[in-house]
Amino acid sequence: xxxxxxxxxEMARSGRLxxxxxxxxxxxxxxxxxxxxxxxxxxxxxxxxxxxxPLRFTWDEFLRLPRRKVVMDIHCVTRWSKFDxxxxxxxxxDLIETGLLKLKPTARYVIQHAExxxxxxxxxxxVLQDNFLLATHFNGEPLTPEHGYPLRxxxxxxxxxxxxxxxxxxxxxxxxxxxxxxxxxxxxFWERAGYHNEADVWKEQRTQW
Numbered sequence: 001x002x003x004x005x006x007x008x009x010e011m012a013r014s015g016r017l018x019x020x021x022x023x024x025x026x027x028x029x030x031x032x033x034x035x036x037x038x039x040x041x042x043x044x045x046x047x048x049x050x051x052x053x054p055l056r057f058t059w060d061e062f063l064r065l066p067r068r069k070v071v072m073d074i075h076c077v078t079r080w081s082k083f084d085x086x087x088x089x090x091x092x093x094d095l096i097e098t099g100l101l102k103l104k105p106t107a108r109y110v111i112q113h114a115e116x117x118x119x120x121x122x123x124x125x126x127v128l129q130d131n132f133l134l135a136t137h138f139n140g141e142p143l144t145p146e147h148g149y150p151l152r153x154x155x156x157x158x159x160x161x162x163x164x165x166x167x168x169x170x171x172x173x174x175x176x177x178x179x180x181x182x183x184x185x186x187x188x189f190w191e192r193a194g195y196h197n198e199a200d201v202w203k204e205q206r207t208q209w
Contacts, residue, residue, distance in 0.1 A: 004025060007023055016083065016157065016159060017081060018081065018202055018204070019202070019204050020079055020206075021080065021081040022079055026082075028076065028078070030078060031174055035146055036115040036116065036175050040059040043150065044057060044177070045057045045062050046178040046179075047180075048180055049111075049179075049182050050107035050108075050182060050183060051102060051103055051104060052104060065095070066090065066094045066095070066098055066100075067088060068088070068091050070086075070087050070158065071158065072131055072155075072158055073157040073159065074154070074169050075168055075169060076169045077170055077195065077206050085138065085156070086139050086140065087156075089133045089136045089137065089154070090133070090136075091134070092127050092179070093128045103181060106183045108123070109121060109181070109182045109183075109186070110122050110127045110179055110180070110181055110182070111179070111180040111186055112153050112178075113173075113176070113177055113179070113180060114173040114175045114177055116175075118173060118174075118188075118189050119188040119189055120170065120171055120173040121187060121197070124181070126155070129165065130164065131161070131164045131166065133153070134152075134154075134176065135148075135152055135154040135172075136151055148175055151175070151176045153173045154172045166200070167198070168199045168206070170199070194208055195208070
């Protein structure tokens, strides 16, 4: 307990602990609804909307996309923060830079579509940052079902990168099945329930009120 508190104090002194947050060494499970089953033979991932050509990937095809690892601090709206977590997956920025994905000039926002009709929304400029990932692995292992296996959106803080916007962890959808690029913003599941649309961790944008 004292060791954890000392680490939390160090993170606060170094500017890595956002206001109102507390360090955890666990990885709490928080989601609405049941954990969906994964069937690799029928699973697909689709990209559509304000794109030049819609894309569809099978599970095997998705695993062959360009991949990267990112070390991030993640911050949950329920006030826990977990530091130096390692994520592996696909960067939307890399898909564009390699020419696999071509956006129309009218693309401004990205709606993450997950199982059971769940959605999460982010501005395009945030999705194209280095701290947003379509993740398949956490700390060197495939995601567990409770944490979004086989694929989830992840956004966090990259230590030392103060140029990146950081949102609360709910802005990355578990059990992700597609990305829709849109001209207009559309609040996601939690935003429609009263959570803040921008969700900036440093401004403590937890709710709309």
